[in-house]
Amino acid sequence: MTHDHDLVLKPTAAQTEAALNPPPGRSGGDLVVETLAALGATTVFGLPGQHALGVFDALRRSDLRYIGLRVENNAGFAADAYGRITGEAAPLLLSTGPGALTSLAALQEAASASAPVLAISSQIPTAGLGGGRHGYLHELPDQQASFRAVVKSVHTVRTQSQIPSAIANAWKSALTAPHGPVWVEIPQDVLTAETPIPVVTGGDAFPEELPPRPELTALAAHLLSNAERPAIIAGGGVVRADASGKLRALAERLQAPVVTTYGGKGAFPWTHPLSLQSWLEDRHMTDFLEDADVLLVVGSGLGELSSNYHTFRPRGRIVQVEADLGKLESNHPALGIHADARLALQALLETVEEREDESAGERVRGVLDRVAARLSAQELTLEQGLLSSIRAALPSRAPSFWDMTILSYWAWSAFDPRGANTMHSAQGAGGLGYAFPAALGAAVADPTHPVLAVSGDGGALYGIAELATARQYDLNVTWLIVDDGGYGILREYMTDAYGTATGTELTRPDYVALAESFGVPGVRTSPERLEADLAKALGEPGPSVVVLPAVLRMFAATHLG
Numbered sequence: 001m002t003h004d005h006d007l008v009l010k011p012t013a014a015q016t017e018a019a020l021n022p023p024p025g026r027s028g029g030d031l032v033v034e035t036l037a038a039l040g041a042t043t044v045f046g047l048p049g050q051h052a053l054g055v056f057d058a059l060r061r062s063d064l065r066y067i068g069l070r071v072e073n074n075a076g077f078a079a080d081a082y083g084r085i086t087g088e089a090a091p092l093l094l095s096t097g098p099g100a101l102t103s104l105a106a107l108q109e110a111a112s113a114s115a116p117v118l119a120i121s122s123q124i125p126t127a128g129l130g131g132g133r134h135g136y137l138h139e140l141p142d143q144q145a146s147f148r149a150v151v152k153s154v155h156t157v158r159t160q161s162q163i164p165s166a167i168a169n170a171w172k173s174a175l176t177a178p179h180g181p182v183w184v185e186i187p188q189d190v191l192t193a194e195t196p197i198p199v200v201t202g203g204d205a206f207p208e209e210l211p212p213r214p215e216l217t218a219l220a221a222h223l224l225s226n227a228e229r230p231a232i233i234a235g236g237g238v239v240r241a242d243a244s245g246k247l248r249a250l251a252e253r254l255q256a257p258v259v260t261t262y263g264g265k266g267a268f269p270w271t272h273p274l275s276l277q278s279w280l281e282d283r284h285m286t287d288f289l290e291d292a293d294v295l296l297v298v299g300s301g302l303g304e305l306s307s308n309y310h311t312f313r314p315r316g317r318i319v320q321v322e323a324d325l326g327k328l329e330s331n332h333p334a335l336g337i338h339a340d341a342r343l344a345l346q347a348l349l350e351t352v353e354e355r356e357d358e359s360a361g362e363r364v365r366g367v368l369d370r371v372a373a374r375l376s377a378q379e380l381t382l383e384q385g386l387l388s389s390i391r392a393a394l395p396s397r398a399p400s401f402w403d404m405t406i407l408s409y410w411a412w413s414a415f416d417p418r419g420a421n422t423m424h425s426a427q428g429a430g431g432l433g434y435a436f437p438a439a440l441g442a443a444v445a446d447p448t449h450p451v452l453a454v455s456g457d458g459g460a461l462y463g464i465a466e467l468a469t470a471r472q473y474d475l476n477v478t479w480l481i482v483d484d485g486g487y488g489i490l491r492e493y494m495t496d497a498y499g500t501a502t503g504t505e506l507t508r509p510d511y512v513a514l515a516e517s518f519g520v521p522g523v524r525t526s527p528e529r530l531e532a533d534l535a536k537a538l539g540e541p542g543p544s545v546v547v548l549p550a551v552l553r554m555f556a557a558t559h560l561g
Contacts, residue, residue, distance in 0.1 A: 029058035038203025049095020051122035054191030076106025078441030097138025112428025152180035212339035221351035227294035236263030237299020255357035283558035301327030393534035403435035405456030433462025470543035
């Protein structure tokens, strides 16, 4: 008897000839780039370094497009955004020691946001491995140890024949739900030595599916079908799984109001009658969600931001769908369903019964009206006006990337993304400097739309070197820098907590003149001119900088009392 898994495709005559007579002058670095190409990669990000030169030399012989940034952390942010936009694993090529370690903050953000990044790092020569102190440049006793707690999986290479399988396994890991960054480590001598191994041509590495257990979705469907006040919290897992259409269909069948987390922006249409938008840091919204008798949480762990800083105290039953097993019931008891959001929503769609609830839309309008009334009492017209100007200037399908700055904190709650997978921020790990290099990665992924990056002046200084990258590759990114003279949100936090701020004030450059020194057009704007200046910058090809001097305020927190 012959089983399907016993069948092996026989090589063609051409493949046999190519295997017997591989091109001369190839190295372990060629095996790296050949494997990436065979897996479907077209673009790689990174920076060269002494131990990684074997890979970078091999790029010269490949068809892969290389995008070189000026700082490894920024290269990681660019790869993160490329992975978010395309859904593909984004290769990130790094050198050893300081080069590798500089990427850690970006890899933490990718892990927090489930962005598929395939980091490939060099390592000191094989003779120096094992924890001894041999004095090699960039030597670490255990380089992998710095990454194990950050990335999804670590893959170690010690011989050339291990390269194709290690990279394929890492690729599969990065793209299996939940997506995430992975780490491959290859010693310098393995990369630089000439290789007798044939050219890599086979590259299938299909991610494993994560379907829900049917007995769990059957129970969840029963609970939701018979609920009196169902509601849905949609997280980033819905966006990553490309499941916004299924979410909308389920919400409409159940007549269940939907609020999106900050990582789930765009998972549900902003102006839909059932849309609670994203006002999670508001007590009125928290009260509404606590009152749900069945709350479906899809693709969220109900962490700090999604739970109004852990003040959320649900009184009803929670059904939690989450691809990250460690997040199931990590904050609240629930019917936990370990599954990809798309597959779980499809299973629920096939089993829930349609509900009639004429009051659902009215209850949604009621809570949004209460949120609006609370904001209007705080006289925050400047901040709301700025968001309106940005929304009017930004084309509907254009992606936006937001740094950790006051205007971004507003945008998490108040900005209409007009579509799934169009608004991204660093709220996963919360590090500074994300917006501009990430926007560059998005522009590489899809050059058909302009890309907006929004930073404060403090965060902008993290990525200012990448103006050179934007100019070198002529990337269509407009960078809005809100200049308030310091770390504005920290200034506000410290003043509220201690009566005065320390270490928050910054001497900063003339950002317009600095941009122009890189050959990037810059303009200084005002709240009144922002919409017109931003629209003009976004409408012209290539990079540009728009600087807005403004001191902004946050809306009052509701979790402190």
